[in-house]
Amino acid sequence: MRTVRLKLVTIIAEALLQDRLLDDIKRLGARGYSVGDVSGEGSRGVRASDWEGRNVRIESVVSAPVADAILEHLSARYFPSFAVIAWVADVDVARGDKYV
Amino acid sequence: MRTVRLKLVTIIAEALLQDRLLDDIKRLGARGYSVGDVSGEGSRGVRASDWEGRNVRIESVVSAPVADAILEHLSARYFPSFAVIAWVADVDVARGDKYV
Amino acid sequence: MRTVRLKLVTIIAEALLQDRLLDDIKRLGARGYSVGDVSGEGSRGVRASDWEGRNVRIESVVSAPVADAILEHLSARYFPSFAVIAWVADVDVARGDKYV
Numbered sequence: 001m002r003t004v005r006l007k008l009v010t011i012i013a014e015a016l017l018q019d020r021l022l023d024d025i026k027r028l029g030a031r032g033y034s035v036g037d038v039s040g041e042g043s044r045g046v047r048a049s050d051w052e053g054r055n056v057r058i059e060s061v062v063s064a065p066v067a068d069a070i071l072e073h074l075s076a077r078y079f080p081s082f083a084v085i086a087w088v089a090d091v092d093v094a095r096g097d098k099y100v
Numbered sequence: 101m102r103t104v105r106l107k108l109v110t111i112i113a114e115a116l117l118q119d120r121l122l123d124d125i126k127r128l129g130a131r132g133y134s135v136g137d138v139s140g141e142g143s144r145g146v147r148a149s150d151w152e153g154r155n156v157r158i159e160s161v162v163s164a165p166v167a168d169a170i171l172e173h174l175s176a177r178y179f180p181s182f183a184v185i186a187w188v189a190d191v192d193v194a195r196g197d198k199y200v
Numbered sequence: 201m202r203t204v205r206l207k208l209v210t211i212i213a214e215a216l217l218q219d220r221l222l223d224d225i226k227r228l229g230a231r232g233y234s235v236g237d238v239s240g241e242g243s244r245g246v247r248a249s250d251w252e253g254r255n256v257r258i259e260s261v262v263s264a265p266v267a268d269a270i271l272e273h274l275s276a277r278y279f280p281s282f283a284v285i286a287w288v289a290d291v292d293v294a295r296g297d298k299y300v
Binding site for chain 2: 241287
Binding site: 035089091 | 112136137138139142168171174175179185187189190
């Protein structure tokens with residue numbers, strides 16, 4: 001099977017941020033996304049404040065430059081003020097042209 | 101820890117396709133799977149039709165040949181007609197013999 | 201974007217084991233986690249007993265040594281007696297210092 005290597009970006013954030021985050025990642029180039037509900041715990045915010053409770057788990061398959069732009073944006077606009085974490089992984093997809 | 105490198109296949113599809121997809125991946129060699137609910141948005145179908153709404157997120161750890169067979173099958177039977185996306189990632193598992 | 205390569209540990213287990221598993225991974229070094237609900241099917245337990253039904257999907261981004269410690273612990277304490285599966289993947293994160 002011929003596949004294309006792309007990036008899977010996963011973002012965990014408080015549910016209140018969902019619409020804003022989805023707008024942002026679409027503007028930065030994401031062509032689609034999935035959102036699931038998760039609960040969680042961690043110390044990721046400013047002043048190491050704990051967060052605990054209902055969160056959303058957003059994932060989107062994007063090109064490497066878009067993944068980078070999303071991480072840059074999260075770092076600049078969300079990490080200083082909000083309990084948001086994100087990671088990027090390599091994935092192989094069929095129909096790679098649909099994602100870029 | 102001694103681990104084995106296998107493939108994690110993730111499939112996002114409309115909820116109506118769940119049973120059919122699970123039957124398919126089991127027939128192609130998947131020994132287990134997990135299913136979660138997600139919502140989403142994207143343009144992945146034939147004629148670039150948009151999909152939006154309740155979807156399922158299926159994931160299964162399989163051997164590389166089974167991952168390939170699943171992607172081939174999705175490409176042939178689902179991608180032309182349904183809003184289905186899928187990706188494959190490398191994962192390391194303990195007890196690798198349980199998956200193949 | 202400057203990122204750090206870490207490990208994403210994903211654990212699928214029966215819901216009854218959730219609190220115990222979360223206590224364990226925190227004790228072993230996980231600084232945060234997310235939990236989602238999934239259903240599933242597989243043959244992973246002792247005596248190849250089937251499991252089917254409500255499960256939790258726990259994920260946590262950790263250092264490589266912590267990922268290894270978690271897999272070792274699961275192998276020793278859970279795999280022989282419970283329907284638990286787990287896998288580890290490479291992920292790139294911003295703010296890598298928050299996870300270790």
